[in-house]
Amino acid sequence: MKEAKETILRQWSMLRKIPRHPGSVGTRELRDKLQDEGFLIDVRTIQRDLEKLSSLFPLSCETRGKANRWFWMEEATVMDLPGMEPATAVAFRLAEEYLAPLLPNATIRHLEPHFRRAREILKPERGTRLAVWPDKVQVIAGGPALTPPSVKPEVQEAVYRALLEDRQLVCTYRSKDAVQPKSYPINPLGLVFRDGVVYLVGTAKDYAEVRHFALHRMEAAMMLETPCRRPPGFNFQTYVKAEQLFAYPLSRGPIALELAFDKGAAVHLTERLLSKDQRVTQNHDGRVMVRATVKNTLELRWWLLGFCDKVEVLAPQALRDEFSAIAKRMAHRYGS
Amino acid sequence: MKEAKETILRQWSMLRKIPRHPGSVGTRELRDKLQDEGFLIDVRTIQRDLEKLSSLFPLSCETRGKANRWFWMEEATVMDLPGMEPATAVAFRLAEEYLAPLLPNATIRHLEPHFRRAREILKPERGTRLAVWPDKVQVIAGGPALTPPSVKPEVQEAVYRALLEDRQLVCTYRSKDAVQPKSYPINPLGLVFRDGVVYLVGTAKDYAEVRHFALHRMEAAMMLETPCRRPPGFNFQTYVKAEQLFAYPLSRGPIALELAFDKGAAVHLTERLLSKDQRVTQNHDGRVMVRATVKNTLELRWWLLGFCDKVEVLAPQALRDEFSAIAKRMAHRYGS
DNA sequence: CACCGATGCGACAAGTTCTGTCGCACGGCG
DNA sequence: CGCCGTGCGACAGAACTTGTCGCATCGGTG
Known part of the structure; x- marks a missing residue:
């Protein structure tokens, strides 16, 4: 011994x-x-x-x-050490609700045992007089209620493995236009998660061209023994940053944003800061002026558009022009 | 024995x-x-x-x-059984990236040991030739880059406990207008998570009026021994549903949405479904027609506004009128 | 079809470990 | 100061662990 x-x-x-x-x-x-x-x-x-x-x-x-x-056994709940505390269980429940529309089902599935454990902890029967979760906590998710397209668990599994082990992958892919799915080998280079959609970035067969394959369009996938061949000089990180499709940021430097909100619409901003240097002032016409230095992204535009006519972009001029043009086109579209 | x-x-x-x-x-x-x-x-x-x-x-x-x-020990990583598999670790890393802007720091903190464990698993040194995570996977979060206001961990802890154990709470609250924070007891009735902001719903002192207290505005909080007193007939779930501030859904029934997208703008929809019954057809003028039955929510409006002039709402008429009015007001705002 | 190697499993005995019980040593409290 | 609650070293018998054998099965191979 x-x-x-x-x-x-x-x-x-x-x-x-x-x-x-x-x-x-x-x-x-x-x-x-x-x-x-x-x-x-x-x-x-x-x-x-x-x-x-x-x-x-x-x-x-x-x-x-x-x-x-x-x-x-597949349905075994996670047993963790130290034991999960109620506050952690609450965090897990929240995570579950927030992530459901953001991650594909096959990914969520892996977290499921943890979520299950959290639910167990929050059950009221457990000696401690913990209240029933839904009676006390409500989540109002901000995102749109779109459901992410569903990905086959086996497909995701195969893609993950191939990617992490640096191997090739045979894949039956139903491309957007083609009705009939086709099978061919792919060299997996990286994964991109955007909203609820997962893309495998890689090259098909021997082609040098880097393509994107949406995981939910794969009917089947299987890891091969052959190692992944990557285009010379390829770097996933720089690729994603450079690539049009995924690039939301529109210009390098930050911009000095200046907005005028209708009264009431700016309440949000006192809760959630747009930036650290954000300054909010009251205007003489009753509107709320907001100045902040922010990144020049598409998301910023979406966010601003969400306020529709309750916000006016004052600066920078280029952004104001954009919005002016958008407004004109929208009015024209619905007009008369 | x-x-x-x-x-x-x-x-x-x-x-x-x-x-x-x-x-x-x-x-x-x-x-x-x-x-x-x-x-x-x-x-x-x-x-x-x-x-x-x-x-x-x-x-x-x-x-x-x-x-x-x-x-x-505080910094002990979670030890879980069955051991975390790489795919689960990937899911945790994704969760971490997605949740950072959605949950307050104090809540994330409770998940941290799990995230740490996931990072350990994905480290390349671990025998298995798992690739380094960032070299293979990228997350492009959809939400705006706003950072959630920070909540003091002790405050969140106290609020959680009081809520779950049904006790009163003494709280030092810095209300929106007041400069000087005030301390008073609160009867906690429920928590609401909206975007990155957490609100405690409850009554102050002996008042019957139900109020909302943002957690990030609490300077301190301490659970009391005294049990929570709730207004007679109060039900948290129905309250949240009924309450204006939190109520995003605008009408009970679903609506039959009909949209015309500019070519190219509708690509999203072939990836992420708007609803299960969604039908997409090509119009003779080159635009893409989309019909779907969806919930009539504010979020729907935000989402549609995000496409600005690249989408036209055709039906229902009421929604079309809304957008028409919005367009007119926006044009007027930026006009001339 | 027989043989070989791999695997599972019951049995055994020596060695370890576990556990209830005592007794002693402290530190705080009345 | 004495009492109580607590920690801890020691002890012995019971319970458990573990390497080793030997036998029974199963699959594959020649």
């Missing part, structure tokens, strides 16, 4: 090395992994440990041929 | 009962808690367990007078 109290630590390590259901692990495999961590232990002991632990934890095994393969 | 293999389970339970640093727990306390779960165990054993476990886990104790008080 090497050391005292090895046991618990080893069992702990073992538990962490067992994957959740779709995956699984064999006993020898486990022994090797444990050996890497310095636990010199007999296979027999591992068998015994597994058997014992499976009566305490939601572990299960499946006999493939002769060998036993162990895994966590 | 009651049963075999009790030990690990008991130690596991014990670990979960120990709070993270600001909190702490004593040995007798632990014994009582464990007794509630059916572990009839001597205090001495608990002392021994703690000592042993503290050499394996980031546990620590602090001697207050004579008694030892145990806790998890």
